[in-house]
Amino acid sequence: MWGKVVHVLVITVFTVLLAFPFYWMVITSFKQNVDLYTMENNPFVFNAKPTLDHLKFLFTETRFVRWLANTTFVGIVVVAITLVLAVPAAYSLARLSGRWGERLGIAIFLTYLVPQTLLFIPLSRVVAYLGLQDSLWALILVYPSFTVPFSIWLLMGFFKSIPKELEDAAMVDGLTRFGAFAKMVIPISTSGILTVVIFTFTLVTQEFVYALTFISSESNQMIGTGIPIFLVRGDVYYWGALMAACLIASLPIAFLYNLFLDRFIAGFTVGAVK
Amino acid sequence: MAVVETRSLTKVFKEGELGAVNSVNLETREGEFLVFLGPSGSGKTTLLRMIAGLETPTSGEILIGGRVVNDLSPRDRRIAMVFQSYALYPHLSVYKNIAFPLKAQKVKKDLHKQKVEWAASLLGIGALLDRKPRELSGGERQRVALARAIVREPAVFLLDEPLSNLDAKLRASAREELERFHRRVGTTTIYVTHDQVEAMAMGDRVLVLNKGVVHQLGTPTEVYDNPADTFVATFLGSPPMNLAELSDVIVGFRPEHFRPVSSVNGEAVAFRFKVENIEYLGSEWIVSGTPASGKLGGQKVFSRLNSAQDLSLGGTYDFAVPQCELKFFDRSTEKRVEPKVVSWQ
Numbered sequence: 001m002w003g004k005v006v007h008v009l010v011i012t013v014f015t016v017l018l019a020f021p022f023y024w025m026v027i028t029s030f031k032q033n034v035d036l037y038t039m040e041n042n043p044f045v046f047n048a049k050p051t052l053d054h055l056k057f058l059f060t061e062t063r064f065v066r067w068l069a070n071t072t073f074v075g076i077v078v079v080a081i082t083l084v085l086a087v088p089a090a091y092s093l094a095r096l097s098g099r100w101g102e103r104l105g106i107a108i109f110l111t112y113l114v115p116q117t118l119l120f121i122p123l124s125r126v127v128a129y130l131g132l133q134d135s136l137w138a139l140i141l142v143y144p145s146f147t148v149p150f151s152i153w154l155l156m157g158f159f160k161s162i163p164k165e166l167e168d169a170a171m172v173d174g175l176t177r178f179g180a181f182a183k184m185v186i187p188i189s190t191s192g193i194l195t196v197v198i199f200t201f202t203l204v205t206q207e208f209v210y211a212l213t214f215i216s217s218e219s220n221q222m223i224g225t226g227i228p229i230f231l232v233r234g235d236v237y238y239w240g241a242l243m244a245a246c247l248i249a250s251l252p253i254a255f256l257y258n259l260f261l262d263r264f265i266a267g268f269t270v271g272a273v274k
Numbered sequence: 275m276a277v278v279e280t281r282s283l284t285k286v287f288k289e290g291e292l293g294a295v296n297s298v299n300l301e302t303r304e305g306e307f308l309v310f311l312g313p314s315g316s317g318k319t320t321l322l323r324m325i326a327g328l329e330t331p332t333s334g335e336i337l338i339g340g341r342v343v344n345d346l347s348p349r350d351r352r353i354a355m356v357f358q359s360y361a362l363y364p365h366l367s368v369y370k371n372i373a374f375p376l377k378a379q380k381v382k383k384d385l386h387k388q389k390v391e392w393a394a395s396l397l398g399i400g401a402l403l404d405r406k407p408r409e410l411s412g413g414e415r416q417r418v419a420l421a422r423a424i425v426r427e428p429a430v431f432l433l434d435e436p437l438s439n440l441d442a443k444l445r446a447s448a449r450e451e452l453e454r455f456h457r458r459v460g461t462t463t464i465y466v467t468h469d470q471v472e473a474m475a476m477g478d479r480v481l482v483l484n485k486g487v488v489h490q491l492g493t494p495t496e497v498y499d500n501p502a503d504t505f506v507a508t509f510l511g512s513p514p515m516n517l518a519e520l521s522d523v524i525v526g527f528r529p530e531h532f533r534p535v536s537s538v539n540g541e542a543v544a545f546r547f548k549v550e551n552i553e554y555l556g557s558e559w560i561v562s563g564t565p566a567s568g569k570l571g572g573q574k575v576f577s578r579l580n581s582a583q584d585l586s587l588g589g590t591y592d593f594a595v596p597q598c599e600l601k602f603f604d605r606s607t608e609k610r611v612e613p614k615v616v617s618w619q
């Protein structure tokens with residue numbers, strides 16, 4: 001009985017806590033400026049008629065759609081590069097005999113921990129040398145430097161949890177060495193691969209330092225930089241448009257997370273419970 | 275069906291170390307049930323995996339059906355293997371597990387259903403086809419693994435301790451089922467186990483391995499009654515053969531041949547025997563103790579009897595072994611030698 005009460009209570013608290021930002025974004029997006037800036041109003045409800053002005057502003061007066069497209073493009077390419085590099089690397093490290101596989105895996109993971117604030121200066125030299133200033137390709141080049149190590153580390157756990165006998169069985173049953181990897185190991189690791197995809201994509205949409213350093217023109221901005229640069233002019237915050245932009249940008253990711261929630265949890269907890 | 279043959283087959287994992295398998299020569303017979311028997315770590319799995327093509331031999335040859343297959347990949351050897359863990363594909367249903375070899379070997383699609391159903395009904399798992407492996411009991415998993423192995427009618431079956439994950443009761447019935455199954459399909463089968471009871475019960479012949487070396491290849495009666503050396507003599511039988519060092523030979527005799535003198539006929543060797551422990555096992559009694567005098571004095575000796583009711587702990591009795599049941603082994607090589615006249619006193 002009490003257990004149930006506590007259960008419901010905890011869930012309620014977390015639901016309110018997590019849903020509140022979304023509620024705030026939605027209500028702010030549709031509030032008239034008068035309503036927003038009148039201090040005497042109750043901020044949690046509409047005090048004047050809702051309006052579509054902020055959305056109109058966002059889509060007509062800024063390059064918001066272009067930023068969304070840029071982010072999607074960079075996200076997809078980086079996800080592809082990450083998978084192509086991390087899947088074979090993680091598999092080889094996981095199957096390497098002795099303790100070297102694990103040591104190398106940890107060494108690779110450590111590179112993920114080097115802060116970007118330390119790396120953006122040397123990397124900007126690299127980007128300049130390659131003539132990629134103010135190009136999305138600069139981001140496509142540098143993002144894998146942190147998505148790949150993390151993904152290798154995550155996938156290694158997955159591949160290690162797959163008994164080698166499964167591959168042996170698949171080979172006896174008629175697959176080649178590569179076939180056993182592609183048709184046995186990969187399908188069994190769907191959770192891990194999905195986790196890598198979502199995680200990588202999220203990192204790309206959130207990244208700020210590199211996007212700010214390497215991109216300058218308005219039409220090449222990513223969502224994470226375009227919004228704060230162009231919706232905060234001097235000390236004027238376009239609150240309605242800002243909230244609308246954040247809402248639109250976060251919905252697809254929230255949706256993805258929920259769609260694959262179970263697999264995502266499995267992805268991060270693999271090996272935690274045998 | 276096919277014959278499996280190995281010639282001086284050797285596997286060394288780490289250079290400079292002793293091989294996991296050392297120069298093994300063996301030849302199965304057509305349709306035979308051959309058992310590899312040995313303690314854990316004796317190289318049974320390694321030998322089997324080399325035959326399957328999952329492990330590359332350091333030297334030597336493997337022949338299946340008269341053809342050298344060293345350079346063939348596992349899928350080209352026409353073998354099927356059942357692993358100790360069963361290695362069922364966790365993401366596929368039982369049906370898809372069984373159909374997997376057919377799909378991988380590009381058997382015509384319209385034959386799949388019929389073949390899967392044939393294999394499933396042979397093993398009595400027709401009702402489980404829609405389940406996932408994790409929803410099956412140990413015994414059911416083992417059957418699915420077998421069904422997957424027979425579905426494409428391989429030339430040779432390789433089974434690596436397929437019963438070791440089952441509980442004792444299930445193991446006995448699964449053993450019987452496997453034997454029946456082998457008689458029915460008649461495919462040459464190599465079966466790995468560390469359990470001597472399984473080996474004796476199932477094998478047409480038994481290959482006894484230790485430390486990668488073949489100690490003996492023979493029928494169950496041959497390896498039990500005529501062990502080639504002291505390892506085979508003591509590995510088979512429970513309790514094992516009694517061994518005694520007498521001058522330049524080792525003499526051995528089975529516990530069941532060491533009995534009260536009244537029940538021994540013909541020429542025999544007699545001892546005074548002090549009983550130190552009696553175990554009642556239902557159908558038999560295991561009595562252990564030490565001979566009171568002579569060269570065996572003080573050494574522990576086992577006797578297996580149908581009844582030990584007239585023996586009591588601490589008592590001393592007259593026991594004897596028939597002369598014809600004594601086995602003789604060379605003291606330095608530990609290999610079997612011709613019977614000799616020895617002094618027991």
Ligand SMILES: Nc1ncnc2c1ncn2[C@@H]1O[C@H](COP(=O)(O)OP(=O)(O)O)[C@@H](O)[C@H]1O
Pocket residue numbers: 287288294312313314315316317318319320321
């Ligand atoms: N992949 C391997 N790498 C190194 N040593 C191995 C490997 N596989 C088996 N061995 C060694 O070879 C020996 C025989 O092992 P195995 O064939 O598994 O024995 P069994 O199946 O009879 O228990 C053991 O000493 C084992 O440690």
Ligand SMILES: [Mg+2]
Pocket residue numbers: 318319320
């Ligand atoms: Mg083994």
